[in-house]
Amino acid sequence: MFEDVFTPANLVYLAGAFYVAGLAITNQIILRLFILGGTGVYLIYYSTIAEHPLWEAIYVSLLIGLANVGGLTSLIARNSRLAIPAAHADIYFDxxxxxxxxxxxxxxxxxxxxxxxxxxxxxxxxxxxxxxxxxxxxxxxxxxxxxxxxxxxxxxxxxxxxxxxxxxxxxxxxxxxxxxxxxxxxxxxxxxxxxxxxxxxxxxxxxxxxxxxxxxxxxxxxxxxxxxxxxxxxxxxxxxx
Missing domain, CATH: 2.60.120.10 (Jelly Rolls)
Structure with a gap:
């Protein structure tokens, strides 16, 4: 049952759906989360589509994923209240x-x-x-x-x-x-x-x-x-x- 649903073709469709959904959203954090999900599905695909994992594609996808994680971390930090300096927290809402x-x-x-x-x-x-x-x-x-x-x-x-x-x-x-x-x-x-x-x-x-x-x-x-x-x-x- 599991193998029938998550076939290589369906994995490609699922990864594509993540990418399309992400690119259709203007919120940068949600966009990056969807792209990250699509990258994860592609990693599974490249690991299972052939008799041996497609290492070149896996390495490139990992680099893309790491770059995305770095950008996502920066966005979250920029919007986190933890970034507000304590010495000026009293005027932040101004x-x-x-x-x-x-x-x-x-x-x-x-x-x-x-x-x-x-x-x-x-x-x-x-x-x-x-x-x-x-x-x-x-x-x-x-x-x-x-x-x-x-x-x-x-x-x-x-x-x-x-x-x-x-x-x-x-x-x-x-x-x-x-x-x-x-x-x-x-x-x-x-x-x-x-x-x-x-x-x-x-x-x-x-x-x-x-x-x-x-x-x-x-x-x-x-x-x-x-x-x-x-x-x-x-x-x-x-x-x-």
Whole structure:
């Protein structure tokens, strides 16, 4: 009965079914599992089709299977919560567009600190060198003749990073704010080496930028002329980063 079902011809059909099913699925982990199953069936086929095992075909199939296992392991590790660094686990959910592995890679390049004094980090019209992410604390932003306060959990300096243009606004962090910062050069080198990381980071920044644009010019925005002059003068004396 067993031999009647698992004939050499049926093994080929079964292996082909695994491959076709895998290639029809966009989920990379499931795809690789199906391809791995098909490779396993082919190994059985090459071991039984002839009087002696077809060693050349078996060796090649084993190499294909090992390469697939390596890629599968990498994918699982990239998406595993175990990849989240303990030092930054508290902010992981602030980056919903980043898989755990890409989040870990991004945090390895970051410097996390608390602002001890009011600090200006971007200057409108001037080229920036760093990308910032505000974890806690308010940010005062001035763009042209408009000024507004932004809540935390946002990127700053993202326009300069994405397109290499001068900063689109001036921004000040309040004393006590907690912030992550990355040097543009470090991020660009990482993006050049890893396209997947580049796409994930750009998706996270773009989502943040869309949210910020939607809220920054709302009812909380005021004209700079309406801000008391002492406050404006005080901002001018805040040290630049």
């Amino acid at each position: 980056f919903p567009n980043l898989p755990p592995g890409d989040f870990r890679a991004l945090m390895k390049l970051a410097k996390r600190s608390t602002v001890t004094d009011d600090r200006q980090i971007t200057v409108e019209g001037e080229a920036g060198e760093k990308l910032y992410y505000v974890i806690s604390g308010s940010t005062l932003v001035r763009k042209g003749d408009q000024a507004f306060i932004l809540a935390p959990n946002l990127f700053l300096g993202e326009i300069a990073f994405l397109i290499g243009a001068p900063s689109s606004a001036s921004a000040w962090l309040e004393e006590g704010a907690e912030v992550l910062e990355w040097r543009f050069d470090d991020l660009r080198r990482k993006c050049a080496r890893n396209t997947r990381f580049k796409l994930a980071l750009e998706a996270a920044i773009s989502a943040d930028l869309a949210h910020k644009v939607a809220h920054s010019m709302g009812r909380d925005a005021v004209r700079v002329d309406n801000i008391p002059k002492p406050m404006i003068d005080a901002l001018e004396t805040v040290p630049k980063n």
